[in-house]
Amino acid sequence: MTSSDTPPPATILVVEDEVLIRTAVAGYLRDCGYRVLEAGTAEEAQRIFASDEPVDILFADVDLGPGASGFVLATWTRQKRPAVRILLTSGVDRMAEKAGDLCDGPFLAKPYTHERLAEEIKRLLGRAGDR
Numbered sequence: 001m002t003s004s005d006t007p008p009p010a011t012i013l014v015v016e017d018e019v020l021i022r023t024a025v026a027g028y029l030r031d032c033g034y035r036v037l038e039a040g041t042a043e044e045a046q047r048i049f050a051s052d053e054p055v056d057i058l059f060a061d062v063d064l065g066p067g068a069s070g071f072v073l074a075t076w077t078r079q080k081r082p083a084v085r086i087l088l089t090s091g092v093d094r095m096a097e098k099a100g101d102l103c104d105g106p107f108l109a110k111p112y113t114h115e116r117l118a119e120e121i122k123r124l125l126g127r128a129g130d131r
Contacts (some may be wrong), residue, residue, distance in 0.1 A: 010125050011035040011053070015045045015060035015073060025059070028114040029121070042068035046076065055084050057124055059117070062090035074102040085124045 012034050016022035019040065026036045037053060039045040042064055049055065058077050062070040074086050088103050091110035105120045 009033050009035045010056040010121075011037060012057045012059055012121065013037045013039065013045060013048060013053075013055045015039045015042065015058065015064065015070065017041065017061065017063075017065040021061075025114070025117065029118070032118055032121075034121070041065070042070065042073035042076075045073055049077070049081055055081065057085045057087060057121060059087045059089070059121070062088055063092065071102065078102065087120055087124065 012029055014022055014026050014029070014036060015038075016025065017040050022038055022040065026038050029036045037048055037055065039048055042060075045058070045060070058074065060070040060073055064070055064073070068076075070088050070090070074088060077084050077086060085104040086102055087105050087108060089108040089110055089112065105124055108117065108120060
């Protein structure tokens with residue numbers, strides 16, 4: 001297989017208002033070989049989607065501060081980009097039940113390990129054997 005035959009890496013849009021968390025998660029996912037886009041708000045994420053950037057997975061915090069929540073973003077994504085897989089996270093336990101209908105995987109409660117996040121992303125992509 002030549003390098004031109006290698007499929008492009010999956011693209012993950014990380015939406016997190018806490019810049020230190022977003023930077024750490026995005027850096028880890030890049031180290032895992034993914035193409036990562038970052039947004040601090042739901043509105044920034046919607047602009048990325050509107051630019052026709054290819055996105056395979058939306059990984060978003062539920063609480064994004066002022067503006068639309070991760071739930072609103074996930075609902076919007078389901079309507080506008082139904083092929084995008086969605087994984088939500090929050091530090092608030094009661095959010096898990098509401099997230100169940102919007103997520104393609106289990107709700108990821110904070111704090112989560114980078115390894116757990118990578119496992120869920122691999123599962124969503126159907127690449128359980130890949131790094």
